[in-house]
Amino acid sequence: MMVRMLRTALLAALAFTAYAPPAAAQLEDNLGSLTGDNAKGYLNPLVDGLSATMNSSVFHTGRIPKQGVMFRVGAQLMGVNFDDGDRTYTPTDPPGFTGTGSVKAPTVIGDTKSVSQPGQGGTTLYHPGGFDIGEFAFAAPQLSIGSIAGTMATIRWISIDLGDSDLGKFDLFGLGAQHSISQYFQDAPFDMAVGAFYQSFKIADTLVDAKTWHFDVTGSKSFSILQPYVGIGFDSIDMKSEYTDNATASTISVDFDPQSNFHFTLGSEANFKILQLYGELNFAAQTGVAVGLSFGN
Amino acid sequence: MRKNWLFSLLALGLTALTVQGGCVIIPEVKTKIVELVASGTACDTLDTTGDLNMHDDFDVADLSNLDIQQILEDAGIDVSDVDSVAVFGITYKTTQPDSRSDREIVNGNVTVTRGSYNSGTQVFTPSTGAVDVITNFNVLVNSVTTDQTAPVSAGGIALLNQILNDLLNEAKGLGPASNTAIQYHVTGVSNPQGIATDFKWRICVKINIKGKVEVDVVE
Numbered sequence: 001m002m003v004r005m006l007r008t009a010l011l012a013a014l015a016f017t018a019y020a021p022p023a024a025a026q027l028e029d030n031l032g033s034l035t036g037d038n039a040k041g042y043l044n045p046l047v048d049g050l051s052a053t054m055n056s057s058v059f060h061t062g063r064i065p066k067q068g069v070m071f072r073v074g075a076q077l078m079g080v081n082f083d084d085g086d087r088t089y090t091p092t093d094p095p096g097f098t099g100t101g102s103v104k105a106p107t108v109i110g111d112t113k114s115v116s117q118p119g120q121g122g123t124t125l126y127h128p129g130g131f132d133i134g135e136f137a138f139a140a141p142q143l144s145i146g147s148i149a150g151t152m153a154t155i156r157w158i159s160i161d162l163g164d165s166d167l168g169k170f171d172l173f174g175l176g177a178q179h180s181i182s183q184y185f186q187d188a189p190f191d192m193a194v195g196a197f198y199q200s201f202k203i204a205d206t207l208v209d210a211k212t213w214h215f216d217v218t219g220s221k222s223f224s225i226l227q228p229y230v231g232i233g234f235d236s237i238d239m240k241s242e243y244t245d246n247a248t249a250s251t252i253s254v255d256f257d258p259q260s261n262f263h264f265t266l267g268s269e270a271n272f273k274i275l276q277l278y279g280e281l282n283f284a285a286q287t288g289v290a291v292g293l294s295f296g297n
Numbered sequence: 298m299r300k301n302w303l304f305s306l307l308a309l310g311l312t313a314l315t316v317q318g319g320c321v322i323i324p325e326v327k328t329k330i331v332e333l334v335a336s337g338t339a340c341d342t343l344d345t346t347g348d349l350n351m352h353d354d355f356d357v358a359d360l361s362n363l364d365i366q367q368i369l370e371d372a373g374i375d376v377s378d379v380d381s382v383a384v385f386g387i388t389y390k391t392t393q394p395d396s397r398s399d400r401e402i403v404n405g406n407v408t409v410t411r412g413s414y415n416s417g418t419q420v421f422t423p424s425t426g427a428v429d430v431i432t433n434f435n436v437l438v439n440s441v442t443t444d445q446t447a448p449v450s451a452g453g454i455a456l457l458n459q460i461l462n463d464l465l466n467e468a469k470g471l472g473p474a475s476n477t478a479i480q481y482h483v484t485g486v487s488n489p490q491g492i493a494t495d496f497k498w499r500i501c502v503k504i505n506i507k508g509k510v511e512v513d514v515v516e
Contacts, residue, residue: 094385114507121450123454126383
């Protein structure tokens with residue numbers, strides 16, 4: 001029974017992780033008509049979306065035993081809502097084109113309709129449509145193992161190649177640890193731990209290459225089966241994109257400005273001995289929610 | 298004890314709220330029609346060696362070499378889903394600088410004439426009159442440059458767009474496109490005067506094509 005549940009959870013994690021990027025193969029085609037600056041504007045909402053989701057639901061407790069076997073495997077599912085302001089950007093003129101008026105073009109999450117921009121001498125520049133996405137979800141299988149000297153390691157890893165499908169190939173790797181602080185205090189009123197977590201996420205190897213860091217202090221207290229927790233921390237993301245310009249067949253590399261932001265988490269864990277359920281609210285690069293389940297102790 | 302129950306209730310409420318508020322975390326696959334843009338470029342390199350005082354050059358390019366079908370295939374757009382095709386700009390760049398550091402072309406102009414070209418006899422037969430496509434460009438040609446935006450004219454752009462539309466109709470199976478070649482005539486004053494030019498430059502016509510594709514999106 002336990003093995004069956006575990007297998008189901010892992011399959012769910014795999015399936016949900018496959019849902020993370022919006023149509024990767026098509027994304028590359030859309031980028032192919034954009035210059036580097038405009039690709040940056042087009043993809044910019046992904047930076048906040050990835051930062052907010054990847055850096056969520058990493059740590060769910062401040063209670064790390066000083067010694068003993070602690071093992072949890074499960075799946076985390078994080079989602080954010082995008083703001084209306086993220087749906088458009090103002091493009092710059094590519095070489096060869098002189099616009100006669102500025103336009104608002106769709107970003108990757110914007111309207112599916114393209115926008116025509118009139119230019120000097122009757123030229124016309126088309127800006128590709130987006131995927132009309134109001135929400136962004138990201139999922140990850142996660143394994144936590146401890147505890148040595150009040151320290152627990154956490155790993156996220158998945159690599160999926162969906163071939164020629166719209167969803168494409170993506171890889172996620174994450175590694176980090178939490179260390180108990182409350183173990184150093186006698187009769188601490190609640191449990192507390194500090195944590196750090198690094199992640200690398202790639203779509204089609206180089207189309208989207210995001211690296212994130214998450215640091216936080218998590219406090220929690222157990223009440224029967226429920227354990228509310230609060231996390232206060234800091235996120236950073238560094239993202240690059242590489243694609244082929246379909247007019248010149250040259251490779252265009254886009255470096256996004258590294259971003260960092262405050263991260264506040266309010267959540268609760270329900271612990272049913274071998275099954276744990278989580279739910280949390282995150283106030284970070286975007287406001288979002290996350291849920292998860294794990295099996296272990 | 299009462300305090301513990303209150304905390305438990307609060308925690309339970311938070312869990313429920315988080316899960317309930319989670320339409321964002323129940324992904325579903327939706328098929329959407331996305332308007333995609335594909336682009337292509339037609340370039341030609343011109344050699345000015347030996348021009349004295351006046352840069353004056355004719356050349357012919359066949360826009361059917363712009364393989365619209367291939368551009369669409371590369372972008373994953375079916376030709377039947379193409380809405381429109383248009384020139385979005387013309388660029389020029391110096392590919393081999395002149396040996397003189399003060400060499401410049403001023404008051405440069407380019408006209409285009411539509412017609413057919415026999416590559417065997419190398420004879421161009423015009424089907425329209427010449428129209429301006431680039432007017433009054435000035436360029437220093439003492440170094441290799443990146444693509445510069447050419448000041449384009451409406452008459453020439455309309456002529457190029459008409460050829461592109463004929464090629465698109467041909468790709469859609471609506472009949473063969475004829476007179477797809479353009480003869481362009483470049484003129485400009487070459488300074489310093491009295492000394493022959495010796496540089497190469499490249500002109501590129503940039504086009505973009507708008508079409509629709511069906512995409513599976515997860516949200």
